[in-house]
Amino acid sequence: MLLLRLILKNAFRHRLRSVLTIVGITVALLAFGLLRTVLDAWHAGVEASSANRLVTRNAVSLTQPLPYAYKGRIRQVTGVDIVAAGSWFGGVYLDEKNFFANFAIEADDFFRLYPELLVSPEEQKAFISDRKGAVIGRKLADRFHWRTGDTVTLRGTIYPGQWPMTIRAIYNGARPDTDETVLYLHWSYLDETMKKRAPDRAGQAGFFMVGIHDATRAAEISKDIDAPFVNSQAETLTETERAFQLGFVSMSEAILLAITAVSYVVILIILAVAANTMAMSARERLGEFAVLKTLGFRGPTLAGMLLAESLILSLTGAAVAMALLPPLANGFATGLAQYFPIFIVSRQTVAIGFGFGVMVGVLAAVIPAQRIAAVRIADAFRRIG
């Protein structure tokens, strides 16, 4: 107990310096945690994807459509259970700043494909039976105070004109990482309207969502789907939903790399600060360490004491940071909801935060602890006079 008391007292001997070091570690790990949560938010779609869903799109580019007629041929591929056409609708509600994702989808099998979107059977039926109906996520409904029965008009950016629709259902996510900020409208509404407004753009799907029952055969089924369209005017590329989402993420790879790099640089900076604190602390107490050695304490014991002091500071900083991170992230989530619908601090981030806390504590103490362990008593007394 006395040794522990000595370690604790030494860790906070210079209160201001110790508190500033802890604050520095806290701020650095908070920044790290937030940046990592941003990265997680970017990857939220990847994590939420299902192994039983494939996406078939135009092999040239995601912006190039596919003939709707492909649906029947895809459906015939062995292992395929469900095929539903979909398109990125890109509608705007009143103003660009009100951005939210909106897709036109084929409603019949939609809820079978997306079991994580929880909708009451009545609302499901109401949506399916109303061609101008829409289903929206709970967070989106809360954001604009929309309720079922409300009429919402989106201004088309990809598909010109005004697109009035009635909210028929509001879904809740089955999992915390289910995106509840999306609006889905009927693909048939889009297609039939386009037949009137721009007939040459009708009969086209942005992609096909494909439901399969055996996820282990995903690669084989993907190949079988694409095979008939090789050398056609619109070759297809089928991949798992996860790979499809990763494709989106990889478009921002440079930004993600920069965020990752910054998050690690923050840790390196705080490591230097903590190392400086420990070096100063060890240097100032060289005489005391020499006295302890004189009394019979061995070098490794004293090195361990210094290491423990360092860990107390760094882990206190880490604990405060990890305690503050979720509420801070919630604040960010509210402010950035339209950009990051899923902004949740993962357990992994918390674990890594504590891991870095330990790492900073250990690395900051390594060199001064080595010096303390190795210094000869007589030399230490001579150095301090």
Place this chain on the structure above:
Amino acid sequence: METPLIAISHLSKAYRRGDQVIPVLTDITFDIAAGEFLALIGPSGSGKSTLLNCLAGIDNVDSGSIVVAGTDIATMTESELATWRSRHVGFIFQFYNLIPVLSALENVELPLLLTTLSAGQRREHALAALSAVGLSDRTDHKPSQLSGGQQQRVAIARAIVTDPDIIVADEPTGDLDRQSAADIMALLGRLNGELGKTIVMVTHDQRAAEAAHLVRELNKGELRAAP
């Protein structure tokens, strides 16, 4: 003839500064009997403290032997010396060298952490040591709350708490006023007279040296009988 507690034989030590070799101790040979109170005197830089450090096992020697109770400590490893010091030597420094964040009692208890005593026994021993130096009423005081003389008495309590055979004192009165110095010397005299502790003391203080039974002088690293 009685076997001496400490037998120093042909002890030499030099410091090296670049290519320069500066002899500090030259062919020192003398014995210290058990229960002796020896004062080492001499001008600054004469090698007194180095000799004290060598015989206390906190500095190494270049040649010669230091046999303490039959064991040559000059051949011991760092780790062996640490154990040996914790069992056989009590240290008193000029500037007390107490740990400032610990109370008087905790400072005295510190060397006992290296023993197998329980926490309760350690506290008991530390209280007894503080009582022996007349500081029973200052157990919870931090060093900064004590006078120089009181701090040195805490340091003496720390030196005797493990009941060592030898007490080495490096200028124990060097930082004290005359009265406090006299008190400390009286205390050391009691430790030597009543408890039979062997004391080796380095001092510049003539009065302190007079309290010792035997005085030896070092000059330019060579030992001579005191005038």
